[in-house]
Amino acid sequence: MxxxxxxxxxxxxxxxxxxxxxxxxxxxxxxxxxxxxxxxxxxxxxxxxxxxxxxxxxxxxxxxxxxxxxxxxxxxxxxxxxxxxxxxxxxxxxxxxxxxxxxxxxxxxxxxxxxxxxxxxxxxAMAQAQAEATKEAQKAGIAAAKAKGGEEGGVYRGRKPSFTADQVAAVRDLLGKGLGVAEVSRSTGLSRQTIYRIKDDPAGASKALEVWA
Structure with missing residues (x-):
């Protein structure tokens, strides 16, 4: 057992x-x-x-x-x-x-x-309700940030990326060579959560870097 x-x-x-x-x-x-x-x-x-x-x-x-x-x-x-x-x-x-x-x-x-x-x-049910409440709160926060950015003549940029363009390129290269997420994490110094985000949405990662450039 x-x-x-x-x-x-x-x-x-x-x-x-x-x-x-x-x-x-x-x-x-x-x-x-x-x-x-x-x-x-x-x-x-x-x-x-x-x-x-x-x-x-x-x-x-x-x-x-x-x-x-x-x-x-x-x-x-x-x-x-x-x-x-x-x-x-x-x-x-x-x-x-x-x-x-x-x-x-x-x-x-x-x-x-x-x-x-x-x-x-x-x-x-409580676990799902908490997830839904968190999602709605995030939506409200993003909407407020966008509205504030518009009032001030700025652009809502979301969370600042925890990676660089070079790291994104390295992640994509290593994943393309068949390395696992844990190995890529050790090689690049990025967290596994970050590796998964880049892996699942490489275009989004590149867009985030572009917005924050």
Whole structure:
């Protein structure tokens, strides 16, 4: 029986080390640590993420899956509830670091199972609601910044790039040669989240540099 930490690192403000340190401080030790970097929990289902697919392949009856909170599994209600229920059917126990929640398939009577499933659904819905609220707040912030820029005769430029044109070229070259994201990150000094952003939207990366030039 194995204990596995799964982390989803979707922004530059989050890190795998932070999530792992928090888990270890809560008393967990791990046989395996899996992490998907730069992946949206709303748009990309667990099974469609590289390490998410690996997690589905690895988990066996009796294993324990540890996550910081259910939003690390995703921020899509249907996907999160489907994922947790699938793991419970396999005999896997899911434990959260925050709030110390435990989800498993041990409930034998219908009432206990109903309470457990309702809690799963509530937490999954909350994760999606938080994502939607954050997105709306970002839209409002961008709209306000654009309006202010217009009033002052400026142009809204978005977040300043954390990379240079030379680094973008190096990233594209190394990826084109078949190197993995982790290797490219080490070679260029850029975070893996940044590598994923350049990989997924090279035109956007070039446009950001052009705007901030």
């Amino acid at each position: 194995a204990t596995i930490l799964y982390a989803r690192v979707s922004t530059s403000e989050q890190t795998l080390s932070h999530q792992q340190t928090q888990a270890e401080a809560a008393g967990f030790t791990f046989d395996h640590v899996l992490a998907d970097h730069g992946v949206s929990g709303v748009a990309v289902k667990m099974k469609d993420r590289p390490e998410g697919r690996r997690l589905f392949d690895m988990l066996r009856p009796g294993d324990t899956l540890v996550v910081r909170w259910v939003d690390r599994l995703g921020r899509n209600y249907e996907d999160v509830t489907d994922t947790i229920r699938e793991f419970m059917r396999r005999g896997v126990t899911i434990r959260t670091i925050i709030n110390g929640m435990v989800f498993d398939g041990q409930a034998k009577d219908p009432m206990s199972a109903a309470v457990r499933d309702a809690l799963v659904g509530f937490m999954a």
